[in-house]
């Protein structure tokens with residue numbers, strides 16, 4: 041087939057897809073939910089193709105200005121950010137986009153990947169590859185999981201429910217935030233299997249204990265204690281975006297701590313009258329010890345960025361670590377998470393799984409982390425962009441793109457399974 045024909049073929053595929061969606065949306069017999077489910081199916085339709093041949097399916101001739109008009113048009117996860125920005129009120133977009141201070145750590149997370157190059161290997165049969173990883177005895181279809189993101193109702197009315205359904209459809213694990221807009225019971229129902237639960241401790245132990253018990257009763261195999269929000273933070277990008285939001289914030293948000301719990305279902309039926317704070321609670325390693333005493337399943341610490349703290353976590357019986365700086369939303373350290381990963385991996389020395397998040401946008405980012413010793417990675421903002429832009433089909437396409445890129449680069453480094461990705465897969469750029 042000539043190059044021109046190939047291109048026409050790709051354009052026709054996208055055009056036909058779009059025509060079908062237009063026809064369906066005009067049809068009185070299909071509810072909007074059903075249309076978005078079909079859109080999701082079509083968006084995901086290319087993911088089954090062999091990575092080597094997906095290029096001809098990726099033409100996107102019909103656009104909404106510079107924006108993609110549906111998930112199937114996305115070439116990479118960044119395509120969703122602009123649509124999310126347009127769809128969201130400025131304050132909500134600002135909340136999602138913000139780092140702290142000058143957003144330099146947010147940028148450092150991305151720049152960290154540029155310092156690492158990938159070493160391609162040839163003449164290995166990589167037509168069949170296996171991307172499964174085993175964590176805590178559970179087999180994940182992919183090493184790409186979803187990081188906890190709070191208040192997803194700010195991005196889409198279906199919130200964490202849509203994300204959980206996308207995870208089910210695409211076979212990814214997810215972590216639910218304490219301050220999510222959906223309860224753990226509902227998320228597990230939508231996901232069709234247990235999810236991990238991320239805990240913000242309060243300064244009232246009875247409330248903390250009740251949150252842990254509820255999550256474990258619902259089936260969460262792991263409690264993820266986030267330890268990087270104790271120092272306070274200056275989310276300047278959020279504050280700046282909020283200035284251009286003409287809505288009255290207090291129509292939905294009550295000021296102060298009450299805002300954190302009043303609309304959050306994980307606090308329903310709990311007596312929070314003694315709680316003053318979720319973040320600056322004065323938490324120390326004693327707190328980890330106390331929590332270890334009540335968590336029946338696995339205990340994970342999220343927010344570890346030094347070898348000293350990694351070693352300490354092992355002493356306190358922690359079952360896994362997530363190397364994280366909260367997506368550049370905790371401290372303005374200028375330190376990328378991919379940059380600190382090697383010191384943590386070396387301190388842990390294979391004793392427990394090491395996960396990592398912060399700036400993962402490409403399949404190549406994922407392989408770099410695995411090559412440096414991470415067991416799995418978590419992705420944050422991109423799936424929220426997908427959610428804000430198109431709901432569940434948007435999240436599905438974000439996951440499809442990241443997984444597809446990851447499989448492509450896995451083949452190029454000659455790895456047929458995750459265990460074959462190792463230090464020799466990368467070099468200093």
Ligand SMILES: Cc1cc2nc3c(=O)[nH]c(=O)nc-3n(C[C@H](O)[C@H](O)[C@H](O)COP(=O)(O)O)c2cc1C
Nearest residue numbers: 136187188189190217266366367397398399420421
């Ligand atoms: C809007 C937003 C809300 C977040 N909420 C939480 C949260 O409730 N708990 C938590 O541990 N991390 C939270 N995070 C941090 C993410 O779990 C993750 O560490 C980060 O997003 C990864 O970086 P990335 O967005 O560059 O992928 C949040 C991040 C964002 C962007």
